Amino acid sequence: MLGVQILGNEKVIVKEYTEPTLDGDNILIQIKASGICGSEMHGYRGAKPQPFNGGHEVAGVVIDAGNSTKFKVGDHVGVHAVWGCGDCRWCAVGQYTFCDNRADCPGTHAERIAAPEHVCLRLPEDIPFDVGVLLTGDGLGVPYHVSRRLNTKGGDFVCIVGAGPIGLGNTIVQSFLGAEVIVIDINDYRLSLAEACGAAHTINSKEVHPLEAAMTITHGMLADKCIEAVGRAETLKLALTLAGKAGTVMAVGEQGDVPISPSRDLIRRDITLMGSWFYHYSEYPAMLDLYRRGLPIGRVITDHFPLPEAQAAFHKFAKGQAGKVILEP
Ligand SMILES: [Zn+2]
Ligand SMILES: [Zn+2]
Structure with missing residues (x-):
């Protein structure tokens, strides 16, 4: 089958790989849509070739159900990217991200994937595959889980630092919640794109001072909640300054150590700093329900490329000239 190999130095190639094999409780999925994630940019920009690719946001059709009693050939499915063991106390309640024996989804920028049935999620047939990628992957999963942790109320000022796909997804969910x-x-x-996704205000921090602009917009109160969706030390520090008194800062962008001052950044203003990773498998029905009630999550998607044009797709995404980019095998 065809699959994408990340070569590093901003290069990828599409080449032949051996077919995935079915064993255990795996099902075989013909991939219809696979999203490019910001987390893949480390490998794409890095120096070393990788054996395969880091794709993990995927939707497709079951073409061999193996021993599954849950899925049959022809079913539409998405795949949860964090493969919990399925047996521990966390997996038993659908919280795979807490599993200590979890595995990562192998690269999904390919024609087919074999996945354990307990990490697959049924997609209703009227949902387009590109939207299915968002509903079962980072696109809605990350912002939905963030919204559960933040407990946003209507009328809250929510400041989102970073307008990549994760920032845009959070913009859609937070504005939908009022x-x-x-x-x-x-x-x-x-x-x-953020405006099209529901942002009431946008600030280009190269042109205006973000703290001053946020002060004006919030009548001096600053943000009730602040979401850091970049993954840089300076943007997390910015998020901490943008949170108002008794505010909450949510770290979503993955990164290394960041020095903070407990007195200045947290204690003197009663700031809560928290993190949130991906979403729980068990949250999917509620996410699907939100979509059915009109959540316009599809606005995050700006581009579709056939799988053989993966280089052009990665290039456009890496340039920051796209929202969510979908590869279609
Ligand atoms: Zn991702
Ligand atoms: Zn487990």
């Missing part, structure tokens, strides 16, 4: 969303980025194109 928050007045302020999005900060340095990329005017992505800020225009």
Whole structure:
């Protein structure tokens, strides 16, 4: 089958790989859509070739159900990217991200994938595969789980630092929940996407001072909740300054150590700093319900490329000239 190999130095190739094999409780899925994730940019920009690719946001059709009693040939499915063992106390309640024996989804920028049935999620047939990628992957999963942790109330000022796909997804979910969303980025194109995703205000922090602009917008109160969706030390520090008194800062962007001052950043203003990773498998029915009730999560998607044009797709995404980019085998 065809699959994408990340070569590093901003290069990828599409080449032949051996077919995935069915064993255990795996089912075989013909991939219809696979999303490019910001987390893949480390490998794409890195120096070393990888054996395969880091794709993990995927939807497709079951073409061999193996021993499954849950799925049959022809069913539409998405795949949860964190493969919990299925047996521990966390997996038993669908919280695979807490599993100590979890595995990662192998690369999904390919024609087919074999996945254990307990990490697959049924997609109703009327849902397009690209939207299915969002509903079962990072696209909605990350912002949905963030929203559960943040417990946003209508009228809250929510400041989102970073307008990549995760920032945009959070913009859609938070504004759908009634928050007045302020999005900060340095990329005017992505800020225009943020407006289309429901942001009430956008700030280009290259042009105006973000703290002063946020002060004006919030009448001096600053944000009730602040979501860091970039993964850089300076943007997390910015998020801490943008949170108002008794505010909450949510770290979503993965990164290394960041020095913070407990007195200045947390204690003197009663700030809560928290993290949130991916989403729980058990949250999927509620996420699907939110979509059915009109959540316009599809607005995150800007581009579709056939799998053989993976290089052009990665290039456009890495340039910051796209929201969510979907590869279609
Ligand atoms: Zn991802
Ligand atoms: Zn487990």
